[in-house]
Structure formats: structure tokens, C-alpha cells
Amino acid sequence: MLKGKVAVVTGGSRGIGRAVCLKLAENGADIALIYAGNEEKAQETAREAAAFGVRAQAYRCNVADFAETTAVFKQILTDFGGIHILVNNAGITRDKLLLAMSEEDFDAVVDVNLKGAFNTIKQVYRPFSRQRSGKIINITSVSGLMGNPGQANYAASKAGLVGLTKTVAKELASRGVCCNAVAPGFIETDMTRDFTDNEDLKNSIPLKRFGKPEEIAQLVLFLASDASNYITGEVIRCDGGMAM
Numbered sequence: 001m002l003k004g005k006v007a008v009v010t011g012g013s014r015g016i017g018r019a020v021c022l023k024l025a026e027n028g029a030d031i032a033l034i035y036a037g038n039e040e041k042a043q044e045t046a047r048e049a050a051a052f053g054v055r056a057q058a059y060r061c062n063v064a065d066f067a068e069t070t071a072v073f074k075q076i077l078t079d080f081g082g083i084h085i086l087v088n089n090a091g092i093t094r095d096k097l098l099l100a101m102s103e104e105d106f107d108a109v110v111d112v113n114l115k116g117a118f119n120t121i122k123q124v125y126r127p128f129s130r131q132r133s134g135k136i137i138n139i140t141s142v143s144g145l146m147g148n149p150g151q152a153n154y155a156a157s158k159a160g161l162v163g164l165t166k167t168v169a170k171e172l173a174s175r176g177v178c179c180n181a182v183a184p185g186f187i188e189t190d191m192t193r194d195f196t197d198n199e200d201l202k203n204s205i206p207l208k209r210f211g212k213p214e215e216i217a218q219l220v221l222f223l224a225s226d227a228s229n230y231i232t233g234e235v236i237r238c239d240g241g242m243a244m
């Protein structure tokens, strides 16, 4: 399905990003995965992706840093010869009620989750325009759609991603580039490990369970493939009905 395509996946070392790397690799895409510092997990994901017979390489990069992101994308373009799919998945939380939230807590989360996506989209904007194709998929969150107490920084960053997604979709539509967002609910990863035993939370979800990273990856695969060529500027929830 994605043979001959190169996908860059940020936050590809663990959780949802790892599942996305494996799903895209399983479907034939070469994978450049970006991680923040977890070298061991990043190399493990790269090895698992390569086992599908594709090329896979891990790159350490803080996506919040524009200069670092520019340098790493330059390297990826040299190594892979092109980019066709960009998945902005890298994300962090620093949950606290707004009263206790510091300026640093706010900036750190917005810098990675929102500015990080700006920084990477800047790198593919020209190449995607020139090649008159490309898929950009931003991982937002139901928090960004509904708000969530204790997540002012995170919800703001994820709501910002929705605006960024729709704007990029409008700017690049004439070039045949699609930009969409996926809004997960509670997915079982390191990010949510403190909540996965919370039965009340589980019962508040219409489908009565947390989601699995693979369920997000399946949706990302659809948005990365030609099967979704007439979809752009969309935000698709994958949340067991949480935000309906």
C-alpha cells in the first residue's frame, strides 16, 4: 500500500508513535523515526520496523528546537532521498491545575506539542508543494476538543494543532497535499499508565475500555494512504465515543 513512500514519525520510539511506525512499515513504507532521548527504545522500534523488509532509521531530535529539527530533516532527506508522509506524534504532558501551573510547564508542553509540529511542517512544506503530493497527520487529543481540568497547557497545545491542521490543509490543498488530525481518547501507553487502573474513568467511556496504540495506527495508515485522498482538514476522533 505504501511501497516506495518515506514516512517521518515523530515520537516513534514508544507508545502510539511506535505502533504507527510498525503499521506503516508493515504496509511497505520506509521509516525515519524521531525520538527525544530514549535511544534503546528508538533502536528497538527501528529494528522491528526493518523486520518488515523496509528501511528504518532512528534520529534523535528535540522537535521543539527549530534549528535541530531543520538539521535532522536535512539529514533524513539525504539518507532517504525524499519524504512523502509526516506524522506529528511527539507529545508530552505536565498536568496541574492552572493555579499551580508554572510558565515553564505551559511553555514546555506547547513547545513540544504545538511548535514541534510547526517546526516539522516547515521542513516538508516546500518539498511537498514541489512534488504536488504528501500526507501530514497530526496527533491531537480529545483534551484539545473538550478541555480537561489539569491540562490547560496540553489542551491548548492540542486545540492549537487543530487550527494548524486546518490552516495547512487550506494552504496546501491546491498542491495535492492533505493534512488531517487524529484525536485519540485514552490509549494504553506510558503517558496514561497512572490512569489505566481507574475503573470510573473506563466506565465513563461509551465503549467501556481504553484504546490500544494499534487502533490509532490503523487510522493513521488510512490517512497516510491513497484511500483517504479526498479527505483534508479533518479531525477524526478515535476515542471509544468519549468526546461525542
Ligand code: NAP
Pocket: 010, 011, 012, 013, 014, 015, 016, 017, 034, 035, 036, 037, 038, 039, 041, 061, 062, 063, 064, 088, 089, 090, 091, 092, 112, 139, 140, 141, 142, 183, 184, 185, 186, 187, 188, 189, 190, 191, 192
Ligand atoms: P508516550 O508513550 O509518552 O511517547 C512519547 C513519544 O514522544 C516518545 O517517543 C518520546 O521520545 C517522544 N518525544 C517526547 N518529547 C519529544 C521531543 N521534544 N522531541 C521529539 N520527540 C519527543 O506518548 P503516547 O501516549 O504514545 O502519545 C503519543 C501522542 O499521542 C502524543 O502527542 C500524545 O499527546 C497523543 N495522545 C496520547 C493519548 C494517550 O492516551 N496515550 C491520548 C491522546 C493523545 P522518547 O522515547 O525518546 O522519550
